[in-house]
Amino acid sequence: MNDISNLLDKMWSDYVALNPQAQKIVELIESKGDSVENDHIALRTFNHPKINIDKVAKSFVETGYVHKGDYEFIEKKLVAKHYEHKNPKLPLIFISELKLEEFSAEFNQIVNGLVDQVEDGQCADFNFSSNGRPWNLSTSDYKKLKEESDYGAWMGAIGFRPNHFTVSVNKLSSFEELHDLNNFLKENGFKLNESGGEIKGSKEVCLEQSSTLADSVEVEFSDSKLTIPSCYFEFAKRYETSSGELYTGFVAKSADKIFESTDKTQ
Numbered sequence: 001m002n003d004i005s006n007l008l009d010k011m012w013s014d015y016v017a018l019n020p021q022a023q024k025i026v027e028l029i030e031s032k033g034d035s036v037e038n039d040h041i042a043l044r045t046f047n048h049p050k051i052n053i054d055k056v057a058k059s060f061v062e063t064g065y066v067h068k069g070d071y072e073f074i075e076k077k078l079v080a081k082h083y084e085h086k087n088p089k090l091p092l093i094f095i096s097e098l099k100l101e102e103f104s105a106e107f108n109q110i111v112n113g114l115v116d117q118v119e120d121g122q123c124a125d126f127n128f129s130s131n132g133r134p135w136n137l138s139t140s141d142y143k144k145l146k147e148e149s150d151y152g153a154w155m156g157a158i159g160f161r162p163n164h165f166t167v168s169v170n171k172l173s174s175f176e177e178l179h180d181l182n183n184f185l186k187e188n189g190f191k192l193n194e195s196g197g198e199i200k201g202s203k204e205v206c207l208e209q210s211s212t213l214a215d216s217v218e219v220e221f222s223d224s225k226l227t228i229p230s231c232y233f234e235f236a237k238r239y240e241t242s243s244g245e246l247y248t249g250f251v252a253k254s255a256d257k258i259f260e261s262t263d264k265t266q
């Protein structure tokens, strides 16, 4: 039986290797005697039928996650779905995909060349979402993807692994407001994404989010190496809806700006 906790642990180890600031932030919060729980994990892909959202979601659905929400990001040319598990200790899973039909023939040719390198067995692997990049690409292809989409270039270079984990501010005992956590992080030298304001969303839409700027990582391409943005750490505070339940969805307008956290690094 495939164990979702093992997959989530693997995803965390892979993520902090690419984004060491997340581990530092967890330790900093823990040094206040607090403990960190994860609100959600975000994954990315292309809408190619071989590797689309449904393919990436497979391991989660198999282990009891249920599709709960759909989102569209018109400007970024993305759609997304979110999944929830009946065990409230398990994080939400948010998976987005780039709509290839909205990009140039050259962009599609590069992405098809990447997807052609993926074997069926690789997509079917239970641990697919922590296995990284199942293809190789050149620095010039990376740069061509980046001309049309930062998201597409990130996906091409980094592959199938968490784009971010998210600290649940609701579960912290030492910070009541997202604003207080943000200030604490800045006092400790972390830079936050200011695109669209430091805090995206509001109590009115039942979700406030902020994030660090991405760490950078040296990535090996087929011809040489480049240092590029890797992953970021996100912070979320949720509020009750009018029915009195804590909101578990996402706010497209806020996430639109959060996506930009991997456009540049700290």
Ligand code: NI
Residues within 6 Å of the ligand: 040, 042, 094, 164, 166, 234, 258
């Ligand atoms: Ni997020």
